[in-house]
Amino acid sequence: QLQLQESGPGLVEPSETLSLTCTASGDSISSSSYYWGWIRQSPGRGLEWIASIYEGGSTYYNPSLKSRVTISVASSKNQFSLHLRSVTVADTAVYYCARQKIVGGSFYSFFDNWGQGTLVTVSS
Amino acid sequence: QSVLTQPPSVSGAPGQRVTISCTGSSSNIGAGYDVHWYQQLPGTAPKLLIYDNTNRPSGVPDRFSGSKSGASGSLAITGLQAEDEADYYCQSYDSNLSGWVFGGGTKLTVL
Numbered sequence: 001q002l003q004l005q006e007s008g009p010g011l012v013e014p015s016e017t018l019s020l021t022c023t024a025s026g027d028s029i030s031s032s033s034y035y036w037g038w039i040r041q042s043p044g045r046g047l048e049w050i051a052s053i054y055e056g057g058s059t060y061y062n063p064s065l066k067s068r069v070t071i072s073v074a075s076s077k078n079q080f081s082l083h084l085r086s087v088t089v090a091d092t093a094v095y096y097c098a099r100q101k102i103v104g105g106s107f108y109s110f111f112d113n114w115g116q117g118t119l120v121t122v123s124s
Numbered sequence: 125q126s127v128l129t130q131p132p133s134v135s136g137a138p139g140q141r142v143t144i145s146c147t148g149s150s151s152n153i154g155a156g157y158d159v160h161w162y163q164q165l166p167g168t169a170p171k172l173l174i175y176d177n178t179n180r181p182s183g184v185p186d187r188f189s190g191s192k193s194g195a196s197g198s199l200a201i202t203g204l205q206a207e208d209e210a211d212y213y214c215q216s217y218d219s220n221l222s223g224w225v226f227g228g229g230t231k232l233t234v235l
Contacts, residue, residue, distance in 0.1 A: 037224075039226075046126065046213065046226060046227070046228045046229040047162075047170065047213055047215075047226040047229070048226070049223055049224045049225065049226065052224070060222075060223065061223070062221075062223050063221060063222060063223060096169055096170070100224075101175070103158070103175075103176060107157065107217040107219075107224075108157065108158055108176075108217070109217070109224065110158070110160035110172065110175045110176070110215060111160075111162070111170070111172065111215070112172050112175070112181070113172075114169040114170055114171070115169065116168075116169050117169050
């Protein structure tokens with residue numbers, strides 16, 4: 001049974017870089033059937049997809065965040081990471097990592113397993 | 125403003141049936157991309173409820189069902205229970221935005 005766990009600082013200063021890591025246990029992130037992604041939820045708001053990565057190296061970014069985001073994978077550690085640069089208070093949110101099942105084509109995909117989420121507050 | 129439109133809230137009494145709509149466009153659901161649904165109980169992470177328009181993951185009660193028609197998807201919950209009170213989100217892919225998108229979410233209140 002796959003378990004995902006986010007880790008990283010809970011407080012980031014404005015203009016700095018938010019860095020989070022997701023550690024997978026119970027399954028390998030090298031599986032060819034999945035992407036691995038990040039989603040966030042601002043306080044009292046809905047869900048926003050941030051980025052996804054395929055173990056082979058393909059990356060996909062939300063166009064509204066693309067200029068500030070990097071997603072990477074460390075297969076040997078069964079981890080993938082998110083870096084969000086030049087953060088502002090608007091980036092305050094619960095950040096979730098998730099496994100993304102690929103069905104019948106690159107973009108036919110859903111999030112079938114989620115981490116518990118980690119709250120990141122941007123404040124000085 | 126989400127590209128997938130959901131009603132902000134719905135409500136129903138225990139035992140009743142409610143539906144939640146997810147209206148998209150020709151660049152997402154209407155283009156043939158599937159609709160998926162998630163349930164988010166208070167203070168918890170979202171959980172996959174329906175995938176590929178109509179399919180339930182193992183463990184999801186058959187009280188929950190999904191459908192898709194044209195550029196819209198719909199989630200139906202029959203035999204409402206107090207434990208169903210949660211936020212529900214639809215999700216698809218949008219070719220104009222080149223990314224996966226979520227609806228704004230619907231809060232279900234069990235009266």
